Amino acid sequence: MTEHAAEAGWWYDGGVGTVTVARDATARFLRGSAGTDPDVDTDTALLVVSELVTNAVKHAPGPLRLELARSDATLVISVLDGSTAGPVLRPPDPERVGGHGMEIVTALCRYVVTEPAPCGKRVTAVLVAPELAMRAPAQRG
Template identity: 40%
Template sequence: MPTLVHRFVLTGAASEVPPARREIVDKVRAWGVPLDEATADAIRLVASELLTNAVVHGTGPITVVLSGRPGRLVIDVLDGHPAVPRSRCAQADDENGRGLALVRLLATRCAWESVGPGKRVWAEMALPMAVEVGPAEAGPRDLPAIRAKGRVGPKPASPRSAVA
């Protein structure tokens, strides 16, 4: 299966984050990925953190690129500000400062790299595998057998530095 790609651009306004988050989950579902609510919520959270950081700490326009292959999704967020993404040590009553820690927790891999005058921050997430039902694979009592598709494909381009 080839890599599925979806790209869109935001101006950098905070009001664009919720619809962009929905667009990401909707696109993954449109690709035929059987998302359960826990996986959809994880994608929404990672996307929200990456997008919000680009809006708050970066400069627009912000380019979002989704790359999907069986079993994985890469969310790339590119903005025009070269500042290095940094984790903060949030205190219990702080309302901010946990975003990159959440991304690291939910993503299988994440990193950043300088790109032109700005940066690219990305996160790779595991996805449920699509299933194929084949009539030639019918099991007992003519119930269709289900087999998962295997994972294939290259890894994302090697970043220069892991997200701190």
């Protein structure tokens, strides 16, 4: 990770309860790194973490790493897992049950990018404070 005001990372085994523990760690991180700058929305951050970690647990069995980095009014959320297959962004379909995770993540984040990692891939999503999000157009990568 690059230089940020606050950074943290955790390894998880990818088993039962991983999503809950990752959300709890994220909530603690956000409380502990809050500053005077506009803050990203905690509920939005927790939803993005839930979706990215759920994808890793479902589609890349084994250990995964959640990394968070905060600077100014930006939160960078990265999930590393052991699969080389990238997440699938499906077209919107209100009739489909499930499979909306990446649709949700890309709708909420400034940008989302998947990159190869030494033992799989890294999916990174960037959230900005609502006040700043209205000032610049979103980018998808």
